[in-house]
Amino acid sequence: MLLLLGLCLALLLCAGSQEEERSWSDTSEQVGLRVPRQLRLLQRLKTKPLMTEFSVKSTIISRYAFTTVSCRMLNRASEDQEVEFQMQIPAAAFITNFTMLIGDQVYQGEIIGREKKNGDRVKEKRNQTTENNGEKGTEMFRASLVIPSKDKAVLLLSYEELLQRRLGKYEHIVSVRPQQLVGRLTVDVSILEKSGIASLEVLPLHNSRQKGSGRGEDDSGPPPSTVINQNETFAKVIFKPSVVQQAKIAQNGILGDFIIRYDVNREQSIGDIQVLDGYFVHYFAPKGLPPLPKNVVFVLDSSASMVGTKLRQ
Numbered sequence: 001m002l003l004l005l006g007l008c009l010a011l012l013l014c015a016g017s018q019e020e021e022r023s024w025s026d027t028s029e030q031v032g033l034r035v036p037r038q039l040r041l042l043q044r045l046k047t048k049p050l051m052t053e054f055s056v057k058s059t060i061i062s063r064y065a066f067t068t069v070s071c072r073m074l075n076r077a078s079e080d081q082e083v084e085f086q087m088q089i090p091a092a093a094f095i096t097n098f099t100m101l102i103g104d105q106v107y108q109g110e111i112i113g114r115e116k117k118n119g120d121r122v123k124e125k126r127n128q129t130t131e132n133n134g135e136k137g138t139e140m141f142r143a144s145l146v147i148p149s150k151d152k153a154v155l156l157l158s159y160e161e162l163l164q165r166r167l168g169k170y171e172h173i174v175s176v177r178p179q180q181l182v183g184r185l186t187v188d189v190s191i192l193e194k195s196g197i198a199s200l201e202v203l204p205l206h207n208s209r210q211k212g213s214g215r216g217e218d219d220s221g222p223p224p225s226t227v228i229n230q231n232e233t234f235a236k237v238i239f240k241p242s243v244v245q246q247a248k249i250a251q252n253g254i255l256g257d258f259i260i261r262y263d264v265n266r267e268q269s270i271g272d273i274q275v276l277d278g279y280f281v282h283y284f285a286p287k288g289l290p291p292l293p294k295n296v297v298f299v300l301d302s303s304a305s306m307v308g309t310k311l312r313q
């Protein structure tokens, strides 16, 4: 689904490759190493709208993830300011709601089918991203808005995604790239799987281009401040880094992908069937089947473009 918004706002959904490195906050380059300085600098540079809250809440029920991103911004400058909100969402996800509250005005996004808007072009771009990023295809959601002087804006973006099982795991990825340090930053994921959660792990923050990503002491575990609570069928993961913890990971607010991987129990070989509103889902992934024989075909390109070292190799 693609979303269009008229009114005074320009809204683009385009399949950008991961352009998050292009920091639009001038503060990132000038910041010293220590946090108090950073904060003082931020106070002085208060012309840039300040993000006071960035919170992502996901609820996964039977491998189906509902996610809402809510972002609060404050323009403390004495003139109106334009800001761009951007969020990377999984390419397989579809947007179900986008709402902006600017001052006391509510702007409700209109959702239209993806193919209605330059279907071909969008599809083409989509392929490219998926190819460029391998299995981690993402799309960039962007919205630009004008926040009146001394006023606030709240952006709410909801999307849904059916998680795919790959290499024996379901993976839920949340992009945490608010582009600045945020006073209240939370990622809150609840997972409910009736057949039972077999294994659950939170990976270190992942940034495809390593720039700005943390090289902390323990690079293998969950990022700092992560709390995991789980029992047989329910898990709650909360990532809530303080400003200091965020600054240790990345000064520019580009923390990376927060990744949760888990699998469910599959005791019965016939799989798991769910019925709801006249629809059913059959999860079927039998274990212990003999591997199928495979034919492997190697194709060697010996055309002119391969001449020289490539061909010798």
Ligand SMILES: *[C@@H]1O[C@H](CO)[C@@H](O)[C@H](O)[C@H]1NC(C)=O
Pocket: 097, 098, 099, 156
């Ligand atoms: C979209 O979200 C807004 C704010 O949460 C809510 O008021 C509105 O009803 C939602 N719209 C739809 C179509 O769900």
Ligand SMILES: *[C@@H]1O[C@H](CO)[C@@H](O)[C@H](O)[C@H]1NC(C)=O
Pocket: 123, 124, 127
């Ligand atoms: C994109 O993928 C679709 C479906 O797999 C395919 O039909 C189309 O040709 C692809 N486009 C490009 C530019 O690769």
Ligand SMILES: *[C@@H]1O[C@H](CO)[C@@H](O)[C@H](O)[C@H]1NC(C)=O
Pocket: 231, 232, 233, 234
């Ligand atoms: C797991 O925890 C959730 C929330 O705390 C609770 O509702 C549920 O009953 C618990 N389930 C089991 C099997 O303990």
